[in-house]
Amino acid sequence: MKLAAIDIGSNAVRLQITKVIEYETVITFKKLEYVRFPLRLGHDVFSEGRISEFNEERFFKLMTAYKNLIDLYEVNGYFGCATSAMRESENGREIVDKVKEKLDLDIEIISGEQEAEMINKVILQGLDDGHYIHIDVGGGSTELNIYEKHEKVFAHSFKIGSVRTLEGRDTPEAWEEMRRWVSQHAFKKGEKITAVGTGGNINKLFELSNPEKKTRKMSLNTLMRTQDVLKNLSLDDRLNKLQLNPDRADVIIPASDIYVAVMQAAKAKSIIVPDVGLKDGINYHLYQTHHPESDKVFVRN
Structure with missing residues (x-):
């Protein structure tokens, strides 16, 4: 077939x-x-x-x-x-x-919601019974899903995305709404939560972090260090030194801001990058x- x-x-x-x-x-x-x-x-x-x-x-x-x-x-x-x-x-x-x-x-x-549900079908099969927040950052929106014991318990779509942010079409209110939603639904005192990231930008961020282990997982600190490196490079350096595609070199920084913001609000210390979409x-x-x-x-x- x-x-x-x-x-x-x-x-x-x-x-x-x-x-x-x-x-x-x-x-x-x-x-x-x-x-x-x-x-x-x-x-x-x-x-x-x-x-x-x-x-x-x-x-x-x-x-x-x-x-x-x-x-x-x-x-x-x-x-x-x-x-x-x-x-x-x-x-x-x-x-x-x-x-x-x-x-x-x-x-x-x-x-x-339909977009998130389709991705969920493949994401869920790789998770255990732990506590996870799935972050899918697209060009125009970010889909968030929270799983507990292998079941989706909360989900929301936000009008925050890499291209939308690059174009300056996001709003402080949307960012605040997203952080508030994550804090309310994802963070539980004394309970560990792990992020799961999908989207082309998180895959590239993982690749740029120079992972040494076979597991597709990186810490929030590693993600932020990789983000800092990118922010200290000019667009030309990102294009030529890192050899990023033009449509990746400009959006990867606003995308990284979204992943970091969600992980911080959820108090997630690490993110799994399963390379599915x-x-x-x-x-x-x-x-x-x-x-x-x-x-x-x-x-x-």
Whole structure:
């Protein structure tokens, strides 16, 4: 079985085509194709409230390329979803309808809650019965989920994201609301809580922290030291010395501010970085749609 996931974010648009391998009690998603294009729809939406004609044309060209790849791989199922930028765009629905009409490609504009739920499906399978706060930072929004004893007990979506913050379209009130919510729901005196971070920026921050251990975990202090290094570098240094992509070099600092703020409010001393994201959640959602009775455990490849 082959599946395709399209993740239309505020910073980048991703396509992943996956082969599903079923063996005994587990399923493994083997990546056949992965394309990430830095369209940055959030730049238009958070500044002007709508996607520009220029980026609408680029988006249509990108969807044409993705549709061709989906057809060439002859996938058994696909799911395309758009998140924060398309949700808030005045012409988001119109653009999605045009893609359906001209390319016969279905795209669903999903809520922050739906976005978090898809990621939760793969995150939960890697956690034990402890106390966790899942932080998913996107370009336009941050999704927070709190788990206790392997169950989600609280969840909230905040209009704070890496691109939105970079564009100066976040507000002090939104940051205060997020910190207050975390303090109220995540922190429990005498009880340890661990953060779980998803999103391209936390993966890059983990990589830049020079981890020595095989475990994908770093302390809050390590995260903050890595953040300080980045803040002391110019944009040119981040581009050339660290060889970050242009669409990563500018948003990684505002993204790091969000992870740090949430961890501090929750009093989390460390963060697990499992290197999974919405595309993995989409593929698992598709697998469950085709096999609703399956109880196989997801293993990422």
